Amino acid sequence: MFFKKTVPFIFTLSVGIFSFFYYFMPHAFMQDLWDKASQWAIIIGGGAMFVGVISMVRAYYKRATNKSDPNRYFAMLTIVCFIAMTVIGLITGIKPGSLFNDIFVGIMIPCEATMFSLLAFYIASAAFRSFRLKSFSAGLLLFSAIILMLAQIPTGENISPAIPWLKGWILDYPNVAAQRAILIGIAIGSVATALKIILGIDKSIYAGVGGK
Amino acid sequence: MSNKNKWLDYLLNIDRKVVYVIIFLSVALPFFLNPVVDIQPTKWVSAVYDEMEEAARTNKPIIIGFDYDPSTLAELDPMAKALLRHAFSRNIKVLGLNFIANGTSLAATTMDDVAKEFGKEYGKDYVFFPYLPQYDLVLLNFGDNFRKSYTQEFRGQPLENIPMLSNLQNYDDFHMVIDLSGTKLPTIYIMYGVTRYHFKFVTGCTAVSATEYFPYLQSGQMIGLITGMKGAAEYESLLKTKLNLPTGDGMRGMASQTWGHLVIIIFIVIGNILYYVRRRMNMEIK
Numbered sequence: 001m002f003f004k005k006t007v008p009f010i011f012t013l014s015v016g017i018f019s020f021f022y023y024f025m026p027h028a029f030m031q032d033l034w035d036k037a038s039q040w041a042i043i044i045g046g047g048a049m050f051v052g053v054i055s056m057v058r059a060y061y062k063r064a065t066n067k068s069d070p071n072r073y074f075a076m077l078t079i080v081c082f083i084a085m086t087v088i089g090l091i092t093g094i095k096p097g098s099l100f101n102d103i104f105v106g107i108m109i110p111c112e113a114t115m116f117s118l119l120a121f122y123i124a125s126a127a128f129r130s131f132r133l134k135s136f137s138a139g140l141l142l143f144s145a146i147i148l149m150l151a152q153i154p155t156g157e158n159i160s161p162a163i164p165w166l167k168g169w170i171l172d173y174p175n176v177a178a179q180r181a182i183l184i185g186i187a188i189g190s191v192a193t194a195l196k197i198i199l200g201i202d203k204s205i206y207a208g209v210g211g212k
Numbered sequence: 213m214s215n216k217n218k219w220l221d222y223l224l225n226i227d228r229k230v231v232y233v234i235i236f237l238s239v240a241l242p243f244f245l246n247p248v249v250d251i252q253p254t255k256w257v258s259a260v261y262d263e264m265e266e267a268a269r270t271n272k273p274i275i276i277g278f279d280y281d282p283s284t285l286a287e288l289d290p291m292a293k294a295l296l297r298h299a300f301s302r303n304i305k306v307l308g309l310n311f312i313a314n315g316t317s318l319a320a321t322t323m324d325d326v327a328k329e330f331g332k333e334y335g336k337d338y339v340f341f342p343y344l345p346q347y348d349l350v351l352l353n354f355g356d357n358f359r360k361s362y363t364q365e366f367r368g369q370p371l372e373n374i375p376m377l378s379n380l381q382n383y384d385d386f387h388m389v390i391d392l393s394g395t396k397l398p399t400i401y402i403m404y405g406v407t408r409y410h411f412k413f414v415t416g417c418t419a420v421s422a423t424e425y426f427p428y429l430q431s432g433q434m435i436g437l438i439t440g441m442k443g444a445a446e447y448e449s450l451l452k453t454k455l456n457l458p459t460g461d462g463m464r465g466m467a468s469q470t471w472g473h474l475v476i477i478i479f480i481v482i483g484n485i486l487y488y489v490r491r492r493m494n495m496e497i498k
Contacts (some may be wrong), residue, residue, distance in 0.1 A: 023408075035360055038349040040359065045345030094317065095367065096324065101317045109318070112282035120472060124235040125228045128479040132487050142484075146477055152419060152442050153470040154251050164252070176426045183427060 009200045016198030057082065144170055220490050223482075226464035238475040242467035251466065253446040256429065260390075260414050261450045264298050265385035265410070273305035277391035277401070278319030279312045284394035284418050290444035290462035291416040292322050297457055298447075300330035302335070305376055307386070308340035308366075311347040311397060319364050320366055333403065335374045340366040347397065348404050355409040358382050388412035388435070394421055398434075406433050416443065441465045 018037070022030045062084075066196035085100065092098040133139050150156035151167030196202035235265050253261070253475050277293060280288040299306050310319050327338055341362050344350050358381070364370050371377055383389065385440025389411055391398045398415040406413045406453040412435050415425050428434040438447060444462030451457040 003359060031356070035356075037359070038346075038353055041349050042344060043344045049345065053492055096317055098320050105321075108314075109285065112314075116283040117259055117286070120231045120239060124476050124479055125231045127476050128226075128231055128258065128483045129228075131480050131483060133484050138274055142480065146480065147471045153473045155470055155474065157252055164254075166253075171423060171426050172430070175423050176430055179424055179427050180490065198373070207247040 005203065005206050008206045009203075012205075013198055013200065016194070220486060220493070222496045223284060223495070224486050224490060232441040235472065235475055239319070239468045239470040243464070243473050245329050245467050249348075251442070251463075253448045253450050254443075255412055256437040257443055257446040258450065260438060261447065261454075263388055263414065264295070264302070264304065264434060267304050272385070272386055272387035273307060274299060274313075274374070275307045275309060275383075275389040276357070277309045277311065277393065278322065279310060279314060279395060279397045280374060281312050281314035281317070282318070285318065286396065286465065287440050287444070288392045288416060290441065290465065291324060291438050291447065292319075293326055293460055293467035294388060294444055294447040294451060294462060295392075295416070296323065296326040297441070297460075298451055298455070299330070300326060300332050300449075301457060302356065303337075304387075306338040307376075308338065311350070312393070312395065314342050316343045316366070321396055327352035327474050335365075335369070336376055339374055339376050342366045350384055351401060352406040352408070354440050355382055355405065366470070381406050382389070383409045383411040386411065388414060390414040390416060394418040398425065399428075402428055402433050414438070419443075428458065 014172060015037070018033070024035045054104060057079065060075040060078050063069055064072050064079060066072055069075075088103065089100040092100050094100045099132065131142060131145070133142055147170065148157065148168050151164045155165040156167075193202065228395060264274070273475075276292070276299075278292060280292075288403070296306065298304075306323070308319055308323050310316050320333055323338055323340055327334065332338055341358075342365070344361060350361045362371060365374055379385065383405065389401065389405065391401050391413070393415075394417060398413075398417060401415075403411060405411065414436040415428075416438040417425060417440075419442070422437065422439035425434060425437055429437055438444065441462060445459075445466045448457075448459040448462045452459050479480065
């Protein structure tokens with residue numbers, strides 16, 4: 001438990017205190033220390049991605065070898081594509097003009113763009129079936145949605161200059177009021193969570209402790 | 213009465229494939245029509261344009277963060293191209309950054325394509341930095357010296373060999389920073405960059421994420437905002453009227469967006485009328 005709990009706590013506490021003082025004390029010594037620490041952090045960040053990749057391959061390998069799983073062929077396909085892209089990337093490089101980049105541009109971009117563009121169909125279907133004027137709150141939502149959608153196209157300006165003005169008013173006043181409240185809430189919550197982690201009150205982040 | 217009911221039931225439970233076909237036609241067909249050519253820019257888009265002109269006057273380079281991937285390409289790439297066209301047409305040097313691994317080659321290709329239109333040279337007029345993880349630390353380090361995080365540019369050359377970077381060190385040497393993203397990254401720029409180093413900051417975002425940036429506009433932490441396809445079209449309209457530059461994908465996409473939005477509004481209205489009629493009929497029966 002010493003290496004799983006106490007050592008991470010000491011590291012978290014020291015880094016937390018150091019980062020706090022660095023932000024408010026722009027001294028040369030602190031700056032040098034920060035430069036080194038930030039380089040470590042960037043390297044560790046890259047390493048964390050590698051850990052993520054290993055974890056992903058393990059999870060998909062488990063699914064691919066599970067004969068009772070009807071979706072195991074998708075897992076196999078994921079592993080094959082992952083290996084193919086890694087090998088191609090290592091051989092040809094990843095810069096524009098390389099085979100890796102051509103595959104990315106020719107397959108990945110259209111696939112991902114298609115997935116995202118399907119939203120338009122779901123929104124249209126949901127708008128027809130579910131966007132109902134059932135209460136005052138629903139009416140406010142409906143009214144704001146129609147004004148914003150009209151103002152987001154040139155037709156809105158052509159119908160009336162009041163539509164872009166109303167859009168501006170909705171975004172500048174009710175929206176900003178709500179967003180500020182959310183932002184302040186998130187900020188206070190983040191500070192509280194950070195303090196709990198730095199001071200070791202919240203131990204769920206440590207290995208083998210989470211979820212208990 | 214029963215015949216009316218039958219029709220109402222049919223329309224209220226219409227097969228979703230019919231809705232899909234209508235929305236597909238409304239989005240796809242306008243691509244074959246003439247693009248929208250006139251659009252009124254909002255004050256926040258005009259503010260970005262004016263700031264870019266100021267950069268040309270002060271002869272200072274700008275930073276553009278290309279933090280988008282294929283999922284938000286349709287909205288953010290026209291914006292990136294419009295901004296780059298403005299910058300290159302006014303001989304403003306551009307430094308490209310990227311914190312989204314999936315968007316690295318997209319950004320590099322976009323920069324190269326627009327630079328080619330204006331005969332700009334890589335390393336002299338524009339340069340692109342490679343993807344790095346831990347964007348918060350990179351942005352903090354940038355305030356002191358970007359060489360602390362980056363040792364080479366995207367194509368692998370050491371930064372010492374890039375003429376454009378010879379006199380550049382941190383945010384103070386740039387006129388402004390623009391971040392194009394559908395993620396939370398513009399907020400990170402504000403938290404770790406603007407709050408501490410007080411540079412001029414502009415965001416280009418997807419239309420759905422625009423609402424969360426308005427508090428930063430009011431507080432002055434952000435000096436301009438370009439939102440979605442319409443924002444890109446507004447910027448292209450400014451380029452067309454003031455610099456006589458040709459319009460691009462933003463204006464072309466506006467026709468599809470216009471018809472798409474109108475069809476969705478019509479669906480909402482029809483759906484509500486049917487719902488209301490149905491409810492009245494049910495009340496009459498009771």
